[in-house]
Amino acid sequence: MTFSDPSVRRRDLATIGAAVVALPLVGPAASPAAAAPTGRLRLRPDPGGVGGSVDVALTPDPQVAARGAVLRTAEQRTDRFALLGVTWAAGAGQAEVRVRVRGAGGWGPWRDVPALRDLPDPGTTEARAARAGTAPLWVGDSDGVQVEVTGAVERPVLTLVDPGDHPGDHPGDHPGDPVDARPKRHRSLRPRIRSRRAWGAKERWATGRPKRVKTVEQVHVHHTATGNDYRKRDVPRILRAIYRYHTKTLGWSDVGYNYFVDRFGRIWAGRRGADGDRDTRGAHTLGFNHTSVGIAVLGSYQEAAPAPKVLAGVAKVAAWKLRKYHRDPLGSTAVLSHGSDLYPPGTVVTLPVIDGHRDTNDTECPGQYLYDALPEIRLRTARRIKKSRR
Known part of the structure; x- marks a missing residue:
């Protein structure tokens, strides 16, 4: 076989041992006509x-896909986008991408796109409607993409998202920031939370009625596995892009996480209910969403340590929620699994009240450094609760 892509790596041949196909992007799943005459892929x-955004169908040779081979697209010029992901109708696979960052003058290195492990519980409406695939990957403003998919997957689709620019993307940190500051119960522990409106959530994209949890037994800590060099002004754009991917691409009823904490320690409302005092069931920890709150730290902490202000932000949310339900942040609790890739449905598991995503699912999330910081988060949470009782 002749390889049409000169950048094929030795790993492709020695490890995978299968054909590598270089194909152009064939156009959006809904309409092949979206590619511009000049060859630039247009976002709608x-x-x-x-x-x-645009959803681009990737069409490998079925015989190649059945062998679990690699599909690699050609380099493709695009309109501006900043977040991407790959999904498929059935099967199992992995994806790598490289992008051309705007103004950087060339193509960046190949990057793994983490597998989608932040999921709704089995049997829920969201789970029945969801596609399999990768987590959303924030790449910053880019105008070119190349993608490689490994595995026997059916009907893979590449999604590109441009979150656009919103007047509220540059609020700064002054007292006039659009945050939820309404008086609530447990006000002494309620942290300052930037509302969904602050990051520009389009409420019509959220579907169905949010389902409340009866109790909160745990706080699950996640990371979004994206870069750590974003600016404050980027955060609303990142949240809008994740929201679009979760609702429009994956078919969920809302963004999966209850709360976000950015690298500056600021807290953002995620799923509906986070703006107020409602504890709604998220789609963040497969099998364990029904009695928990999910907090996602924006960034990647597998190879970098979180700043103290990040730990403080997570602890503020955890203390507020755990005190309300009289939970010990330093303790453990017996929880019933609704079915994850580590614990079958009906399994009773004893887990820390504040745990990392990897404690319940087969994933590196929340990254080794953030996971190693969980004892510090638990201590900070306990101190806040103790102080509030004086």
Whole structure:
């Protein structure tokens, strides 16, 4: 076989031992006509949103896909986008991408796109509607993409998202920031939370009625496995892009996490209910969403340590929620699994009240450094609760 891509790596041949196919992107799943005559892939404006997106069908040779081979697209010029992901109808696979960052003058290195492990519980409406695939990957403003998919997957689709620009993306940290500061119960522990409106959530994209949890036994800590060099002004854009991917690409009813904490320690409302005092069931920890709150730290902490202000932000949310339900942040609790890739449905598991995503699912999340910081988060949480009782 002749390889048409000169950048094929030795790993492709020695480890995979299968054909590598270089194919152009064939156009959006909904309409092959979206590619511009000049060859640039066009994003369509999101109705009612400030950004745009496109879903691009990747069409490998079925015989090649059945062998678990590699599909590699050609380098593709695009409109501006900042987040991407790959999904498929059935099967199992992995994806790598490289992008051309705007103004950087060339193509970046190949990057793994983490597998999607932050999931709704089995049997829920969200789980029945969801596609398999990768987590959303924030790559920053880019105008070119190349993607490689490994595995026997059916009908893979590449999604590109441009979250656009919103007037509220540059609020700074002054007292006039759009945050939820309404008086609530447990006000002494309620942290300052930037609302969904602050990051520009388009509420019509959220579907169905949020389901409340009866109790909160745990706080699950996650990371979004994206870069750590984003600026404050980027955070609302990142949240809008994740929200679009979760709702429009994966078919979920809302963004999966209850809360976000950025690398500056700021807390952002995620799923509906986070703006107020409702504890709604998320789609963040497969099998364990029904009695928990999910907090995602924006960034990747497998090879970098979180700043103290990140730990403080997570502890603020954890203390607020755990005190309300009289939970000990330094303790453990017996929880019933609804079915994860580590614990079958019906299994009773004893886990820390504040745990990392990897404690319940087969994943590196929340990254080794953030996972190693969980004892510090537990101590900070306990101190806040103790102080509030004086």
